[in-house]
Amino acid sequence: MASLISIDHVTKIYRRGAEEIRVLQDLVLDVPEGEYVALMGPSGSGKTTLLNLLAGIDTPTRGRVMVAGTDIGRLSQSDLARWRAENVGFIFQLYNLIPVLTAFENVELPLLLTRLSRKERKEHVHTALGIVGLGDRMDHYPRQLSGGQEQRVAIARAIVTDPKLLVADEPTGDLDARSGEDVLTLLNRLNKEFGKTIVMVTHDPKAAAHAHRLVHLEKGVLVDAPEEAGHTRSAP
């Protein structure tokens, strides 16, 4: 299957004064379209930085990040924003819903950047909230929802523009076991039924078990995972 994501010898260095912090080192990774990848590793290993790079909210110091055929490192800030709006859905650990907006309005947010009419936006939002099973909570504000429900609204917001790629950073990290399982089941469904490519950062092995492939990072370098290790490699 063709690669949706191609990370080609990517290095990411943060500078703090004169000090250089090498977060990712010469990383190479391909993620085929439709794959569900779990990124694991200890704190500070560079998981979230890698997620940010392939989601287009950060840029590599060296190397190239290709997503859906676009070298996103070459895009201007504005083009990158438009690219994100079309191609990436974000799922955060703390949901990051806008508290003053209802579930409907939160899910509608990404659609405000499109040329869709109000009626079309409404249809899309209804569909997305229906998929996550919250069609009856549209007028609820985040404070009126449980943590699991909030995360499902966030997932609806992530899929409402029908992006190819979903990036999730610890999506179950703030949820109880049952709600976490519901969210993971939902992500599975989005992967299997709707063909979404998912890259998920997690510390939880049970959550990682839902993925097709585990990618382990340690000190900014990919290390072979037990499952399907042939998909991952770290450059020498």
Place this chain on the structure above:
Amino acid sequence: MKFMRLVWKNVFRKKTRTFLTMGSIVLVLVLIVILTSLLHALEYDQNAGGNRIVVQHATGLANFMPLGYRQRIEQIPGVVAVAPEIWFGGIWKDDKPENFFGQLSTDPEAWPKIFDDYAMPADQLATWQGERDSFIAGRELVNRYHWKLGDRIQIRGTYISIPLDLVLRGIYASKNETNIFFHNKYLENSFMGRNGQTGIYYLKARSPQEVQPVTEAINKMFENSSAPTKAMSEQQFQLQFVEMLGNVKLIIRLISLAVLFVIVLIVANTMAMSARERVTEIAVLRALGFLRRQVLGIVLMEAVVLALLGGIVGVLVSLPMVRGIVEGLKHSPAATFTYNFKVTGATLLMAFVSSVTIGVLSGIVPAIRSSRVKIVDGLRQVV
């Protein structure tokens, strides 16, 4: 416009803070509307009240001019009628402000020609002109003191040390109804050695365009005499009483600017707090694909909406307040200015512009800062 719902909801995110900030904007707008209306009253077009001219001694109202000037002024082309007048400045009943009104001696024959925009029944005018101890009063004064035609009033002199004992023979209607007029003859032979003199000349020019040349001609005519004159439009004459307090207009403008500056700082502080609290949310918006300029527009619009809401409420509150002030001033020595003390369309436009300016100036820095939030920094929970 698609983002207006987000803007609106963000404005009311912290209701207490929003209403307190709006309250301060309301207060400022009330103040600005009132001050602007006052400025408007002070800057009232000098020709709008007709083509009346007032002549006083060049050194001030304390000095009088010879009555002989009258005939010479009447000869100036463009002059319709001239009446010598004296500000009596007496005390009716007591010296409480509510019992104060203007008392002017005049020539009853010339008066209707000069004050031709004042309305009074012809029979009342004729009666007044025929009775030396009679007076006429503005309708507002008559209503305030419940006077009736035929009523007598006694006024104690102050700097003119004779009492007036006058009978009301006429009631006039005009924009300014806070004065009484009585016969010059009443003061003859009783005026502390100032016989043959008058405090001011009130005159009427043929047209507003002739006000300027007539005033210049009068001043030139008497510039080398023992009593040089200062001729001016009626409005300028009235304005000088206010300006005795200093450059009132400049003070009003400076106060307006100062309160505008203060409110900009207050609203800017509110907007900065609001934006700082939402760094993560703004980063989320940017991650979702919102452009920097869209984030800038949203935050700036929040400040403008807040300021406009305050402005609208401020104007609504100020309208009855201005009416109340006018009513209050009608019973004071400043009554002359009340007839043009009103909220005009230009004042409302100025209030709108002030509100938008407050919004833009207070919102621009937080908006720029918000638009420059680095997504990875804003999403600290994620990074």
